Amino acid sequence: MREGVGAGWRLVVTGLVVGGVVAGSLVGDDRWWPFAPMAQYAFLVEDDGGVINSPYLEATTVDGEEVRVGLDREHLGLERSELEGQLASVVADPGKLQAVAVLHARRQPELPRWRQVRVMNDHRVLGPEPVREIQTLATWDVVHPLDPERGL
Amino acid sequence: MPQLPLARVAWMRWLVYPFVVFDVLVNVTDPIPHGDVPVAFYKELPVRDLLLLLPQPSPVYVRVLLVVIVVSALVAATGRLPRLAGGVCAIGMLDWMSNAFSYSKIDHDHFALMVALLVLPTVGAARTDDVGTSRAAGWALRMIQIGAVATYFLSAVAKMRFGTWLWANGSTFVWAFSRRGNDVAQWLGSHPSLVHATQWTLLGLEFLSPVMLWLRGRALLVAVGLCFAFHATTAYLLHIHFLPLVVCLFAFLPLERLSPARPGRALPWRPRAGSGSPWSGR
Numbered sequence: 001m002r003e004g005v006g007a008g009w010r011l012v013v014t015g016l017v018v019g020g021v022v023a024g025s026l027v028g029d030d031r032w033w034p035f036a037p038m039a040q041y042a043f044l045v046e047d048d049g050g051v052i053n054s055p056y057l058e059a060t061t062v063d064g065e066e067v068r069v070g071l072d073r074e075h076l077g078l079e080r081s082e083l084e085g086q087l088a089s090v091v092a093d094p095g096k097l098q099a100v101a102v103l104h105a106r107r108q109p110e111l112p113r114w115r116q117v118r119v120m121n122d123h124r125v126l127g128p129e130p131v132r133e134i135q136t137l138a139t140w141d142v143v144h145p146l147d148p149e150r151g152l
Numbered sequence: 153m154p155q156l157p158l159a160r161v162a163w164m165r166w167l168v169y170p171f172v173v174f175d176v177l178v179n180v181t182d183p184i185p186h187g188d189v190p191v192a193f194y195k196e197l198p199v200r201d202l203l204l205l206l207p208q209p210s211p212v213y214v215r216v217l218l219v220v221i222v223v224s225a226l227v228a229a230t231g232r233l234p235r236l237a238g239g240v241c242a243i244g245m246l247d248w249m250s251n252a253f254s255y256s257k258i259d260h261d262h263f264a265l266m267v268a269l270l271v272l273p274t275v276g277a278a279r280t281d282d283v284g285t286s287r288a289a290g291w292a293l294r295m296i297q298i299g300a301v302a303t304y305f306l307s308a309v310a311k312m313r314f315g316t317w318l319w320a321n322g323s324t325f326v327w328a329f330s331r332r333g334n335d336v337a338q339w340l341g342s343h344p345s346l347v348h349a350t351q352w353t354l355l356g357l358e359f360l361s362p363v364m365l366w367l368r369g370r371a372l373l374v375a376v377g378l379c380f381a382f383h384a385t386t387a388y389l390l391h392i393h394f395l396p397l398v399v400c401l402f403a404f405l406p407l408e409r410l411s412p413a414r415p416g417r418a419l420p421w422r423p424r425a426g427s428g429s430p431w432s433g434r
Contacts, residue, residue, distance in 0.1 A: 006287070006288065007153060007287070010153065010274075010291045013270075013271075013295075014291075014295065014298075017267060017270075017295070017298075017299075018298065018302070021263065021302050021306060022302075022306070025306040025309050025310055025313070026309070026313070030253075030256075030258040031197055031198055032198075033197050033199060033250065033253050033258050034199065034246075034249075034250075034262070034263060034266050036258050036260065037260075037306065037309075037310045037313065037314075038260040038263075038303060038306045038307040038309070038310045039258075039260065039310045039314060040259060040260055040307075041311075041324055041325075041328060042307065042310035042311045042313070042314040042315055042319070043314050043315050043324065044314070044315035044316060044318055044319050044322045044324065045322050045323040045324045045326065045327045046318070046322050046323065047321070047322060047323050047344060050322065050323050050326075050327075052326070052327045052330055052331075054330070054331055073181060073182050073184075073185045076185075077185030077186070077188050077189060078185070078189060078193065078255065079182070079257060081256075081257040082193070082255045082256050082257045084256075084257075085255070085256025085257050086193060086195070086256045096192050096193070099189075099190035099192040099193060102190050103188060103189055103190060106188040107185065107188055124330070126323055126326070152190060
């Protein structure tokens with residue numbers, strides 16, 4: 001009897017886990033995690049005409065210096081892929097970059113604050129005549145550069 | 153459910169739980185800096201709603217959570233309080249990982265590990281010198297194996313869903329190499345036919361991966377070895393190691409043979425000469 005009960009709930013859990021991850025792979029998206037589709041590197045980049053975008057962040061400090069921002073957890077505390085995941089909303093609303101300036105002030109208080117933040121993109125098109133250009137996707141003049149928290 | 157050695161469960165606890173400590177302290181440390189990220193970038197996953205963790209975690213919260221995970225993992229690794237410590241560790245890691253993935257970057261290297269954390273506490277007491285087998289151990293080990301295989305097989309399914317059959321003849325690896333590859337990766341990326349061959353090979357192996365659930369003996373060893381070699385290669389070329397999945401691959405191996413034999417006691421899990429070892433749980 002006890003063995004049967006143990007087998008019963010284990011069967012249910014097996015069904016939920018396997019069913020969940022299969023369903024996530026067939027019809028789900030990232031927000032289904034832990035049952036999200038195994039979608040890393042699952043997209044198609046065509047040999048001819050395929051596009052490779054590598055976004056990155058630049059900033060102008062209050063001292064006027066141009067800097068490339070370390071988009072990783074050790075420096076800014078936000079990774080490039082995390083910014084990429086929200087790129088569309090940042091481009092649509094560059095005001096979200098105020099939050100990035102705040103994050104920089106919180107995480108790297110010893111460094112000069114930023115006056116302006118820019119989302120840049122290293123854009124490549126594959127093919128017999130490859131194209132490469134640097135694009136500016138969004139620009140934001142930081143509100144209260146010396147104390148960006150006030151501009152949130 | 154197959155009968156598998158309790159000793160293998162104990163050894164898996166010695167592998168999985170210390171890995172959890174490494175994972176939160178070295179590998180996935182994002183929740184600590186995430187504590188400083190303004191709420192504008194917080195996109196909580198629905199699973200966090202189920203855990204009643206709606207607000208964005210504060211810096212203090214994530215640090216307390218870190219301590220809870222480390223302590224529970226260390227206790228669970230020793231086999232003490234396997235259900236309580238293992239359960240706390242599982243819930244803590246669900247919180248930790250869903251935090252890490254609530255800022256619009258979701259990796260799929262943790263699925264098997266999350267399954268392992270869910271099922272390992274259900275076995276109850278298990279020691280590395282246990283000579284017995286049980287169905288509870290069999291179910292837990294089989295679930296970890298299924299979690300690992302699902303990661304591979306469903307990666308191929310996702311490639312077909314998002315990249316279509318054109319994926320293998322495309323330049324997805326060139327994309328990856330150009331963004332984070334080393335010099336060898338850059339060289340590989342400049343040879344399209346080599347890239348296509350590599351992509352076809354990977355796709356084929358991923359689709360074939362469920363076979364691992366039925367393989368035995370040397371064939372299973374070769375298959376697991378292939379998986380290890382694949383992950384070592386991506387770690388070298390791209391700095392992507394998939395260690396949470398690699399740890400779970402050990403559930404396929406006869407770890408119980410690491411246990412020293414006790415004088416006068418039989419080791420019932422040892423196969424008789426000429427018989428196939430039931431490593432994978434058949």
